[in-house]
Amino acid sequence: MTHSEFGTQAKILIVDDIPSNITLLCEMFEGEGFEVLVSVNARDGLEIAHRAAPDLILLDVLLPDMNGFDLCRKLKHDPSTADLPVIFITAKDESESRLEGFRVGGVDYITKPFQREEVLARARAHLTISGLHRELRRQNKMLEEQMNRCKHAEEEVREANRSLEDRVAERTAQLQELNRRLEIDIAERKRIEENLREFPRRIIAAQETERKRVAQELHDSVSQILSSARYRINWLVEESGTRNKASLEVAATVRELLGMALDEVRRVSNNLRPPELDDLGLLAAAHSVCDNVTAWSGVQVDLHFTSVPDRLPPDIALNLYRIIQESLNNIHKHAMATRVRVQLVLSNSILELSVKDNGKGFDPAAPRAPLKPDGGFGLVSLRERATTLNGTFEIRSAPGEGTEIVVRVPWVTPDNPQTAKP
Numbered sequence: 001m002t003h004s005e006f007g008t009q010a011k012i013l014i015v016d017d018i019p020s021n022i023t024l025l026c027e028m029f030e031g032e033g034f035e036v037l038v039s040v041n042a043r044d045g046l047e048i049a050h051r052a053a054p055d056l057i058l059l060d061v062l063l064p065d066m067n068g069f070d071l072c073r074k075l076k077h078d079p080s081t082a083d084l085p086v087i088f089i090t091a092k093d094e095s096e097s098r099l100e101g102f103r104v105g106g107v108d109y110i111t112k113p114f115q116r117e118e119v120l121a122r123a124r125a126h127l128t129i130s131g132l133h134r135e136l137r138r139q140n141k142m143l144e145e146q147m148n149r150c151k152h153a154e155e156e157v158r159e160a161n162r163s164l165e166d167r168v169a170e171r172t173a174q175l176q177e178l179n180r181r182l183e184i185d186i187a188e189r190k191r192i193e194e195n196l197r198e199f200p201r202r203i204i205a206a207q208e209t210e211r212k213r214v215a216q217e218l219h220d221s222v223s224q225i226l227s228s229a230r231y232r233i234n235w236l237v238e239e240s241g242t243r244n245k246a247s248l249e250v251a252a253t254v255r256e257l258l259g260m261a262l263d264e265v266r267r268v269s270n271n272l273r274p275p276e277l278d279d280l281g282l283l284a285a286a287h288s289v290c291d292n293v294t295a296w297s298g299v300q301v302d303l304h305f306t307s308v309p310d311r312l313p314p315d316i317a318l319n320l321y322r323i324i325q326e327s328l329n330n331i332h333k334h335a336m337a338t339r340v341r342v343q344l345v346l347s348n349s350i351l352e353l354s355v356k357d358n359g360k361g362f363d364p365a366a367p368r369a370p371l372k373p374d375g376g377f378g379l380v381s382l383r384e385r386a387t388t389l390n391g392t393f394e395i396r397s398a399p400g401e402g403t404e405i406v407v408r409v410p411w412v413t414p415d416n417p418q419t420a421k422p
């Protein structure tokens with residue numbers, strides 16, 4: 001990953017006074033497409049951090065004018081730089097130095113000499129986590145703005161009610177006119193109240209859409225990062241033995257926190273995924289989406305499951321459900337089809353999903369075929385979901401002959417632990 005979560009080029013600030021280290025790190029990150037800023041002392045590094053707002057800082061502990069721990073404290077005490085992730089990269093490998101690095105706010109501590117791939121992997125991981133934090137803050141701000149608009153709407157309704165009461169009080173002597181105007185005002189009030197009831201429903205719908213997206217991000221990104229980090233901590237604990245009790249206690253604590261964080265991410269992800277998958281399984285969820293498509297589009301959808309267990313692993317069930325759902329959406333929008341066959345078969349340790357329509361079809365080799373980014377992102381998303389399951393994605397189509405999407409996913413059972421190749 002050479003870019004941040006929001007499409008802008010990631011900037012790395014390197015604060016180190018050893019030319020050979022600077023040269024090595026610059027070549028490493030620039031070769032991966034990062035923008036690299038350099039400072040050879042703490043004072044200039046602090047000024048660059050304020051001016052350039054880098055996405056990540058690689059900080060040496062031993063600097064000519066100030067040690068890296070003090071510089072990190074200054075960064076964390078300033079609101080404009082407090083959220084910048086800092087990775088210490090230094091020759092000081094004492095446990096007290098490591099602990100001090102985390103105490104002052106560092107997110108990681110790498111000792112020299114270092115491995116190129118390890119440094120890049122850790123940098124990418126912390127850039128991803130930092131990007132998710134920024135996205136969460138953005139979503140919180142949007143929610144706060146929506147709540148403020150809702151409060152403003154409620155105040156408008158209250159003001160309308162007060163105005164209505166004033167008008168009724170002023171016209172009590174004119175009963176006929178009062179009744180006519182009162183009917184108008186009551187109708188208007190009901191309309192406003194109905195709109196006010198509808199507004200929270202729209203907010204909830206938007207939140208549910210966002211929860212589904214966040215669940216996918218948590219499953220595909222954060223869980224993997226935390227699992228990798230916990231694996232490394234487990235390795236560290238096993239390798240350390242009893243040689244350094246303080247480091248071992250810290251590592252054990254970090255391992256416990258990572259486990260708690262991973263459990264929490266999984267809990268949130270499970271809460272956000274489609275409830276029918278958790279409660280009833282993939283077959284029931286697929287029946288539901290197929291029936292819905294038939295109801296609102298008129299396209300007849302036939303669903304067939306053959307030799308498929310009632311319960312599939314959650315990741316397989318969720319991704320196959322999304323593939324079915326997105327395929328039906330694409331067919332409704334583009335295929336001009338009247339009938340669709342959805343079939344899932346388990347055979348020879350392979351789950352094969354086929355979605356075939358009788359629509360207008362297309363030429364997959366054409367310059368603007370839907371498999372290309374400028375021809376439609378839906379099929380790209382389907383391919384990515386198949387890839388996450390170590391599966392394959394195939395599309396068969398020709399003008400006037402309909403379209404068939406085939407996804408093959410390896411299936412592993414307790415009595416067949418070997419992963420089949422689709």
